[in-house]
Amino acid sequence: MKVLMFGDVVGDLGRQTLLSYLPELKKMFSPDLIVVNGENAAMSGRGITRAITRELIAAGVDCITLGNHAWAQPEIFDFVEWEEHMIRPANFPPGTPGRGFITIPTSKGKCTIVSLMGRTFLQPLDCPFRTIDAILEQTPPSHYILIDFHAETTSEKQSFAWYVDGRVSAVIGTHTHVQTADERILPKGTGYLTDVGMVGPYDGILGMDKEAVIRRFLTQLPVRFEVAKGRSQLNAVLIEFDPHTKRAKKLKRIRIDEDFPLIS
Amino acid sequence: MKVLMFGDVVGDLGRQTLLSYLPELKKMFSPDLIVVNGENAAMSGRGITRAITRELIAAGVDCITLGNHAWAQPEIFDFVEWEEHMIRPANFPPGTPGRGFITIPTSKGKCTIVSLMGRTFLQPLDCPFRTIDAILEQTPPSHYILIDFHAETTSEKQSFAWYVDGRVSAVIGTHTHVQTADERILPKGTGYLTDVGMVGPYDGILGMDKEAVIRRFLTQLPVRFEVAKGRSQLNAVLIEFDPHTKRAKKLKRIRIDEDFPLIS
Amino acid sequence: MKVLMFGDVVGDLGRQTLLSYLPELKKMFSPDLIVVNGENAAMSGRGITRAITRELIAAGVDCITLGNHAWAQPEIFDFVEWEEHMIRPANFPPGTPGRGFITIPTSKGKCTIVSLMGRTFLQPLDCPFRTIDAILEQTPPSHYILIDFHAETTSEKQSFAWYVDGRVSAVIGTHTHVQTADERILPKGTGYLTDVGMVGPYDGILGMDKEAVIRRFLTQLPVRFEVAKGRSQLNAVLIEFDPHTKRAKKLKRIRIDEDFPLIS
Amino acid sequence: MKVLMFGDVVGDLGRQTLLSYLPELKKMFSPDLIVVNGENAAMSGRGITRAITRELIAAGVDCITLGNHAWAQPEIFDFVEWEEHMIRPANFPPGTPGRGFITIPTSKGKCTIVSLMGRTFLQPLDCPFRTIDAILEQTPPSHYILIDFHAETTSEKQSFAWYVDGRVSAVIGTHTHVQTADERILPKGTGYLTDVGMVGPYDGILGMDKEAVIRRFLTQLPVRFEVAKGRSQLNAVLIEFDPHTKRAKKLKRIRIDEDFPLIS
Ligand SMILES: [Fe+2]
Ligand SMILES: [Fe+2]
Ligand SMILES: [Fe+2]
Numbered sequence A, B, C, D: 001m002k003v004l005m006f007g008d009v010v011g012d013l014g015r016q017t018l019l020s021y022l023p024e025l026k027k028m029f030s031p032d033l034i035v036v037n038g039e040n041a042a043m044s045g046r047g048i049t050r051a052i053t054r055e056l057i058a059a060g061v062d063c064i065t066l067g068n069h070a071w072a073q074p075e076i077f078d079f080v081e082w083e084e085h086m087i088r089p090a091n092f093p094p095g096t097p098g099r100g101f102i103t104i105p106t107s108k109g110k111c112t113i114v115s116l117m118g119r120t121f122l123q124p125l126d127c128p129f130r131t132i133d134a135i136l137e138q139t140p141p142s143h144y145i146l147i148d149f150h151a152e153t154t155s156e157k158q159s160f161a162w163y164v165d166g167r168v169s170a171v172i173g174t175h176t177h178v179q180t181a182d183e184r185i186l187p188k189g190t191g192y193l194t195d196v197g198m199v200g201p202y203d204g205i206l207g208m209d210k211e212a213v214i215r216r217f218l219t220q221l222p223v224r225f226e227v228a229k230g231r232s233q234l235n236a237v238l239i240e241f242d243p244h245t246k247r248a249k250k251l252k253r254i255r256i257d258e259d260f261p262l263i264s
């Protein structure tokens, strides 16, 4: 069972980059499931629209996860509830539109995908540790379980992964937009990567136009950010699960940009 | 000109790990300069002592950089001022003991090493952008310039690197304790890596005992942290500078642990 | 029904000041219930000990509330569980030692006192809004209900008060150590004061030695804080509840210091 | 020498309330100088426009101070530079449009008014302590000096006031929108009030529509805030300075709302 997961897709350039590489990556890796964090997929780099959601799904994405920017496009409230391939962080308060986890059938078995957000330097959502306990209680042990843990700090991400080690198939971090080089399988079998990294502009700052972001740091004045233009990058991870134990066997990081071109 | 740089060394296990691999790594890479972030090198994982400082320097470390934990061991105030191989973040207020940058002679030329801290989710130090401008004004163009940018967010780290692109040899991030996989040379020649990662326990959380850190997330009660025991990891980066342009030619990430053993 | 409530009592000087004025204030106001926030009552100004707890209760305090410093003295874990006159914030996670609310009988009827903490710029506890809903569901309408809302921002304090307006007798803020001048009765009958203010040193910074606190702002270095010495201040509020409606009839702020001496 | 100072004026209702009470207050108190914090005076409650600035000045306001919302209305950049009666926080980086302090002549002598922002839980501006030192160095001792210290925490506000005690006439806090009851004259003569409080809606949350603010706390979703409607409140402080020492002689808090009507 192989899952191909992409981190935060940023803006038009991110979406185009993802769509243009997807066929090749599918051919190379034959994933059974494709997961994409879509919280920055809208043209402005904030939130996601229904049209983009549909486009990603039509291209073969099985599940779109979200994060702190989930609600940036007001139209999200019109479709998040019934969009079967989309999840938002499960630890938003009860009553939040949409679902925090979904189960998707694959030819290798069912996979439950969970979206969760950390709280350090982010909003005070419900405790992600207690939320995952509650979700796992209602998830059959026969399922693969993949978690997109969207958080700021390495501390909270590592803590969460160790907390669920042996109880889920993998914890893959998102939100920082930078891929980390610490892929591993924890002692009880859970695959882990602190951050899978982004898909989008290669010469921006987290995908946004760098002049504007630098200006804000320098002046401390409000500055309007736009998605950067130019070259692009794609970051992803291929996770292989053992069909018997439902735990991780292997994680392979993928980085594609002008410095690390795709060699197929 | 080659610099071997190690990120935050955590506790006894970190120091021992560093010292035990150093001879082999020197043999493999023949670095002209060795830089280590020592802000967590004390036994408790917070701060650094004079004895550890001396031990690292005796083992061949040319420069010890610091960060937000610089002042955790009170004795730092007794030796930071006259310790020639140690720098603390340059953007602490004027009057702070110690130096923010030093110049070290090597057989390939002089290298100025600068320690700076980001401010997002950290203390309100002086602006690191304006501080580097002032430092660069007084640094001859014939120097190599290496910056340890100790910061929490990927956004501030990338912004800083783009800001100084073409004006320094390399910007290497520290503080998150997790190595990132985004090494690159920016368009105007500055080498960049968001975080070089830590040296110390492999089965802890940023090097600290994982049960304690998880307990704090779960209970929100004060919990005393200790450095984790057991297996170790080492993360580093080898940066090669062009002796003519003083800009970066190549960055090679180094990761050594049980999953990625050193093959010499 | 009259409640006399004191905000954060800081250090020895705070305790002594409280104890020395209490007889006079009791004579002046004949309160049916006395509530004190004790999170800073220990000698260091952080946490509270069993001996101090007992001393306050012996002096006539009916209920000691706590806040973010609740757990600073390790011995709290030895007595918070069985100490009947003490409550800690109710929105700590399930399983936290101690209680979040208690009901105290008075000659005018039963009064339920609730301790809650805000989350803005504080730890990510459970949602205080949902927590109070759950507590109110199990509290008979015949009780007076007084809430110590321990929070940093005026925004969260006002939001909470408006949220429970008409459902509780009063919301009194603590934590900022400065009394606010906005006492009022909200349209549906809930008495409200953003912060009742502290009891302790008059010439400190929130009760701590001012030279040390200023030095930390100036240097950004770690500085050890001690409780300030010298003159003292006492801040409190007298709240009068209607015995029929159980809602607030009147709030009277009390400020005693050398500039505003007690005139009995 | 008497100064009448108003805290953050919020929205249309704030402006109207201020303008309608101003004649009466002038008659009652005969202030020599009128200062208003205008950072929320725009219709949306964020920033200020040129038209509102002119209207306030025409009504007799001598100086408009600003804060973290200074730049919310883009047109501010068109007039802040040449508007002689307006100051923005002096500790924004060098090069920021506008001035951080101005000197205004009165019949009782010259008064220098300074705007500064705290940094705790706010942006990392330049150090306000070092900034005021630099400003005081260039201010003749014959001037009265009034500081609007716009900050979140009571700790930073008190620290700042003690830091300048004896060197300025008064430090008056703004930003929390709630008046504090701790007016005093520090030992060396500086008048101090942690926060003067707001002018605007009485039944909002910091002046904004309460349903919206509460909804954001409950749902953690983005919610659009509007200025509240209905009843209004006015908070201010009258500070009297000694013409010989230039230090404070008396502070009188002013609170006007339906619960505390103006009795002239
Ligand atoms: Fe993102
Ligand atoms: Fe995010
Ligand atoms: Fe560190």
Ligand SMILES: [Fe+2]
Binding pocket: B039, B067, B068, B069, B150, B174, B175, B176
């Ligand atoms: Fe650090």
Ligand SMILES: [Fe+2]
Binding pocket: C008, C039, C040, C067, C069, C175, C176, C177
């Ligand atoms: Fe307190």
Ligand SMILES: [Fe+2]
Binding pocket: C039, C067, C068, C069, C150, C174, C175, C176
């Ligand atoms: Fe507190």
Ligand SMILES: [Fe+2]
Binding pocket: D039, D067, D068, D069, D150, D174, D175, D176
């Ligand atoms: Fe403000």
Ligand SMILES: [Fe+2]
Binding pocket: D008, D039, D040, D067, D069, D175, D176, D177
């Ligand atoms: Fe304001």
